[in-house]
Amino acid sequence: MSKIYVIHENSAWVEPLRAAFAEQGLPYEEWFLDEGALDLAQAPPQGVFYNRMSASSHTRNHRYAPEYTAAVLAWLESHGRRVINNGRALQLEISKVAQYAALSNYGIRTPRSIAAVGKRHIVEAAGTMPGSFITKHNRAGKGLGVRLFHSVKALEDYVSGEAFEPSIDGITLIQEYIRAPEPYITRVEFVGGRFLYAVRVDTSLGFELCPADVCQAGDAFCPVGQEAPAAPAPRFQIVQGFDNPIIERYQRFIAANGIGISGIEFITDENGQIYTYDVNTNTNYNSDAEAAAGLYGMQAIARYLGEELRGLRAGQARPEPALDTA
Template sequence: MAKIYVLHENDEWTDHLTKRLEELNLPFELWHLHEGTIDLSSVPPEGIFYNRMSASSHTRGHRYAPEFAEAVLAWLERHGRTVLNGSRALRLEVSKVNQYMALDQQGIRTPKTIASVGKENILAAAETLNLAPFITKHNRAGKGQGVKLFHSVEALKEYTQGEAFESPIDGITLIQQYIEAPEPYIVRHEFIGGKFLYAVKIDTSEGFELCPADACKIDDNNNQPETSGEKFQILEGYNHPVIPQYEAFLQENGIDVAGIEAIQDKEGNLYTYDVNTNTNYNSDAESVAGVYGMLELARYLGEQLNK
């Protein structure tokens, strides 16, 4: 019997999807790719395969999950299985450099960025960028890892030489132009089946932790999910000219499901800075707007299975 196979490494982020799949009575099976084996001479089962591997897997102790996922995807694609968010999507998920190059090829504006390896080269990159303020971020990250704002190269030097320095999991630190928005928010554009679903306005006044998943809403006192959904607001009637560009970008790169984040500066220029192929949705914001990403995703997976 053909099924929907969900490839992932985080049960907490997958629970919302499985509940929707059960609600629609769709046959599915979860493949947790933190570890395991794969017989390359075997033939994959029949069905469709949806990749939800995350760039931040190493923060949950799943250091090699993306590498194992890439091996599994290569096996599935070799046998012609229907794979949603396949190998190309995974390569973009785990590398912002790959994201920016793919966005640039599609004519989509990204912030000026210099990739660097080694603390001395991080400082040299900041000097070459010659912009203040600027930010650092990890090339392979997720959950705002390594994102810090600096007003001078000297401040960056103190950081790189101090105990608080965060070493990127792949060794690549990005030095990036800081885009100052007239109001403290960014917009995340959600796509399912390569088509625009909705846009959510995300308040950035409290920092760069912008993960929309319920599991990411952490209270500093008790580590429990917060109850307020005001940080995330789905925008009714949103219709930005960048949407067709994003859809073309997704089609060109074999990405079926994604959240794309962008920020607008004081002059009205829109900068795209992150593509999340393991996208999550904020339940509080969705309940207010009456639209549900995981339900739409489950329906889409069901349609693909029926094909």
């Protein structure tokens, strides 16, 4: 009997999805792909495969989980299995350079960014920025490695010091700093390629913006080394009635890149211009924000995967058409 297969490397992030599966009576199995062996001569089971591999897997000592997952997804796709967030989606999850290149094809503006390998090139790239800039890892997740600098000298001191954090793939992005009139970003969630909701995220406590409950303890990081002010409101708030033309562009982008479930983040500058800076194909949700709004992402994901599974089973049960021998 076919079922839903959840591909991941972080059990804590899957707990709300397990509860949603149980509530909806959906059969599922988890594939924890931190390591393993893949026999390419074998055919995969029938089912719907949901890829939740994360760009931050290396922070949980699962260094090669994305590479192993890429192999598994290639195997599944070669056998025609239904994969939600396929191999192309995984490529975008683990590379912001790939994200930005793909976003630009749909008229989606991203911050000016320079990808640099090597400390000397990081500093030289920063010298081309006209004002303040940030550094970030090409493969990161949760905003890890994001730092704000107001001078090249400050960056040079950081890069040459013990506090420097290299990206796991060796690529550091130097990116123009987008100054927003208020300290928040917007994250737009999609399930089944359709808009679910938008959430406003307070950035006054720093740049580690993972919305999952397990990310909330001890994740505050002040990027300029000063004491962060207390947040005047909940850090995550769902925006009621959110409507923006960017949604349609995002939908075209995710449909063309094998993405069924995602959260896309953008910031709006002082002139009202939107800059998209992150695509999360391993999206999580904040329970407090969802409870306040009465909207629940993991339940929506379970419903979507359940619909995909029922469609698959209906196709499997449909008899083959008779051959016309006349």
